[in-house]
Amino acid sequence: MTDISGDAAFLKEYDPTAYDRPSITVDLVLLGMHRGRLSALLVRRDQAPQAGYWALPGGFVAMDESLDAAAARLLHDKAGLDEAHLEQLYTFGAVDRDPRMRVITIAYLALLREDRMAAAAGGGRVTVAALEGEAAEAVSEDGKPLPLAFDHQHILALARDRLRGKIDYSDIAFALLPDRFTLRALQDVHEAVLGTTLNKPAFRRRMLDRGRLVATGMREEDASHRPAELF
Amino acid sequence: MTDISGDAAFLKEYDPTAYDRPSITVDLVLLGMHRGRLSALLVRRDQAPQAGYWALPGGFVAMDESLDAAAARLLHDKAGLDEAHLEQLYTFGAVDRDPRMRVITIAYLALLREDRMAAAAGGGRVTVAALEGEAAEAVSEDGKPLPLAFDHQHILALARDRLRGKIDYSDIAFALLPDRFTLRALQDVHEAVLGTTLNKPAFRRRMLDRGRLVATGMREEDASHRPAELF
DNA sequence: AAAATAGTGTCTTTCAGACAGTATACA
DNA sequence: TGTATACTGTCTGAAAGACACTATTTT
Numbered sequence: 001m002t003d004i005s006g007d008a009a010f011l012k013e014y015d016p017t018a019y020d021r022p023s024i025t026v027d028l029v030l031l032g033m034h035r036g037r038l039s040a041l042l043v044r045r046d047q048a049p050q051a052g053y054w055a056l057p058g059g060f061v062a063m064d065e066s067l068d069a070a071a072a073r074l075l076h077d078k079a080g081l082d083e084a085h086l087e088q089l090y091t092f093g094a095v096d097r098d099p100r101m102r103v104i105t106i107a108y109l110a111l112l113r114e115d116r117m118a119a120a121a122g123g124g125r126v127t128v129a130a131l132e133g134e135a136a137e138a139v140s141e142d143g144k145p146l147p148l149a150f151d152h153q154h155i156l157a158l159a160r161d162r163l164r165g166k167i168d169y170s171d172i173a174f175a176l177l178p179d180r181f182t183l184r185a186l187q188d189v190h191e192a193v194l195g196t197t198l199n200k201p202a203f204r205r206r207m208l209d210r211g212r213l214v215a216t217g218m219r220e221e222d223a224s225h226r227p228a229e230l231f
Numbered sequence: 232m233t234d235i236s237g238d239a240a241f242l243k244e245y246d247p248t249a250y251d252r253p254s255i256t257v258d259l260v261l262l263g264m265h266r267g268r269l270s271a272l273l274v275r276r277d278q279a280p281q282a283g284y285w286a287l288p289g290g291f292v293a294m295d296e297s298l299d300a301a302a303a304r305l306l307h308d309k310a311g312l313d314e315a316h317l318e319q320l321y322t323f324g325a326v327d328r329d330p331r332m333r334v335i336t337i338a339y340l341a342l343l344r345e346d347r348m349a350a351a352a353g354g355g356r357v358t359v360a361a362l363e364g365e366a367a368e369a370v371s372e373d374g375k376p377l378p379l380a381f382d383h384q385h386i387l388a389l390a391r392d393r394l395r396g397k398i399d400y401s402d403i404a405f406a407l408l409p410d411r412f413t414l415r416a417l418q419d420v421h422e423a424v425l426g427t428t429l430n431k432p433a434f435r436r437r438m439l440d441r442g443r444l445v446a447t448g449m450r451e452e453d454a455s456h457r458p459a460e461l462f
Numbered sequence: 463a464a465a466a467t468a469g470t471g472t473c474t475t476t477c478a479g480a481c482a483g484t485a486t487a488c489a
Numbered sequence: 490t491g492t493a494t495a496c497t498g499t500c501t502g503a504a505a506g507a508c509a510c511t512a513t514t515t516t
Contacts, residue, residue: 020294021252024335063251063333067324091322091337093298102294104255106322184468201470202505209504415495432497433478440477 022093022102026070027058027152029089029159030079032112033176035141037130038163038192039117040156041079042138044125045149049099053149054127054138056156058105071108079120085111085175089159097151109159111175136160160193167193171212174231180216183207183230253324253333257301258289258383260320260390261310263343264407266372268361269394269423270348271387272310273369275356276380280330284380285358285369287387289336302339310351316342316406320390328382340390342406367391391424398424402443405462411447414438414461 030041042054057078061070067088075081089107097103121128121141129138129146136157138146148156167173173189187203207213213230261272273285288309292301298319306312320338328334352359352372360369360377367388369377379387398404398421407420418434438444444461 022255022292022294024253024255061253061324061335063253064326066326067322067335088322091298091319093292093337095295095297104292104298106324182468199506200468201507204469205504413495430479431495432480435496436477 022104024061025058025103025105026061026067026074027056027105027107027155028071028074028078028110029056029107029156030075030110030112031131031159031163031176032117033114033189033192034117034121034128034130036188036192038160039128039130040138040159041112041117041120042127042129042146042148043078044127046125050149052147054129054146054152055149056107056152061106067106071106071110075110079110079112079116081110081112081116084113084116085109085172089155089162092151092155094151107155107159109162111163111172113176113178115178131156131160163193174212179231181230186230253335255292256289256334256336257292257298257305258287258336258338258386259302259305259309259341260287260338260386261306261341261343261348262362262390262394262407263348264345264420264423265348265352265359265361267419267423269391270359270361271369271390272343272348272351273358273360273377273379274309275358277356281380283378285360285377285383286380287338287383292337298337302337302341306341310341310343310347312341312343312347315344315347316340316403320386320393323382323386325382338386338390340393342394342403344407344409346409362387362391394424405443410462412461417461 032039032041041057043057045051045053045055057074059070059074059077061067065073068086071086071088072082075084075086087109089109091104091106093104095102097105117128120126127140127146129140131137132139135153136159137153138148138156140146163172167190173186173193176189177185183204186207187198187200190203191198215230263270263272272288274288276282276284276286288305290301290305290308292298296304299317302317302319303313306315306317318340320340322335322337324335326333328336348359351357358371358377360371362368363370366384367390368384369379369387371377394403404417404420404424408416414435417438418429418431421434422429446461
């Protein structure tokens with residue numbers, strides 16, 4: 001053992017064009033609230049492999065753009081959004097994950113506000129699927145399970161798990177809500193993401209003690225009572 | 232907006248060989264305890280760009296191996312190890328991170344036991360560097376800072392942060408210790424990783440209550456008292 | 463007035479930090 | 490016997506869950 005080093009630096013000096021190289025894509029997991037549930041934006045494939053299956057929107061990485069830039073470009077092109085929480089999720093590189101050729105994809109997690117999700121819901125090849133159960137299975141609005149292409153079901157589950165892991169120590173929940181929202185709405189988002197039910201007073205205390213929320217004096221306009229609004 | 236889909240599926244039907252593609256490598260961040268401090272294994276570059284600088288061991292991903300397989304192969308070739316904690320860390324894809332060509336690297340975090348770190352320490356082009364401070368700067372055994380090649384300093388810092396984030400809710404600390412160890416040794420590892428000092432009774436309680444440790448009746452052989460051994 | 467939901471007060475449990483104490487090895 | 494370290498008991502304070510209560514709107 002301890003044969004460290006040796007040939008890597010050597011190989012790196014070779015003419016790069018002499019090697020076969022995998023194709024590199026970026027896939028986006030666009031998550032947001034829709035009809036009270038955590039949902040994802042999916043595109044129906046209409047081409048050769050896995051036609052009819054649903055896939056994450058994605059595209060190739062250009063030679064002159066970084067991975068983050070490629071993800072931002074795709075977010076703009078596919079969802080018309082320039083501002084959204086966007087973070088790298090995980091890189092998937094199984095040899096046969098795409099039957100046509102070797103494709104390595106860097107998955108990005110993007111969080112959308114509810115109105116953006118609703119705006120995209122209508123289109124024919126685009127759908128908004130609720131994520132259900134431990135495997136984050138995609139389910140259409142009328143309750144039917146949607147079959148996912150390639151390893152995208154797996155990617156979806158990982159994105160949901162990442163969101164679950166980060167939601168209660170980071171600010172990402174705010175990315176799923178409009179500028180002003182009620183504490184009840186914030187708690188609904190947490191509950192939908194975690195798939196649990198939370199204690200109301202404890203939730204209020206935690207959120208307010210954290211100091212990230214700012215009370216606007218304004219009230220909600222609706223049926224029953226009216227809550228103070230917060231950043 | 233909502234122009235989702237459209238050209239990505241279209242592009243994917245093109246002949247893949249028609250596109251330029253980045254080179255794909257896997258880099259390993261090999262972390263372990265050494266002389267009581269969290270340390271990393273580094274290799275000195277002796278070739279053209281950044282010769283003399285220190286780098287993470289790495290290599291190209293073959294067309295017929297997955298990313299995980301490539302990381303495992305590199306771990307075997309470079310450190311002679313077949314069993315170690317190995318997990319994907321992050322993918323780095325800045326356009327100019329390597330001056331020679333476009334290289335995207337998938338960084339993996341590998342955790343080594345202390346004896347493995349010590350075994351590798353001797354070699355000429357290989358060193359074991361302690362990680363210091365907020366930026367996880369690499370420092371040689373005689374206290375000199377080691378300049379890192381490319382964006383490897385950044386990768387190192389991210390690996391250390393990942394370790395910090397996971398150490399107290401996962402079992403990864405055990406990957407840094409031999410099969411049997413004392414609670415004091417386990418606490419030392421936690422403190423070295425976190426860069427803090429921990430409360431002893433509270434630490435004991437947490438670890439024992441977790442139920443992952445199993446007491447062997449055996450005792451340490453040393454100077455003062457002797458602790459029960461675990462896991 | 464009734465219903466519904468926002469918002470609060472308080473009790474209890476849990477758990478971490480702090481500190482002091484006891485136990486067992488070696489010199 | 491003295492020193493060093495493993496190990497434990499207990500107090501205190503912070504925070505979460507549970508539950509009941511008050512407040513303010515609409516119908």
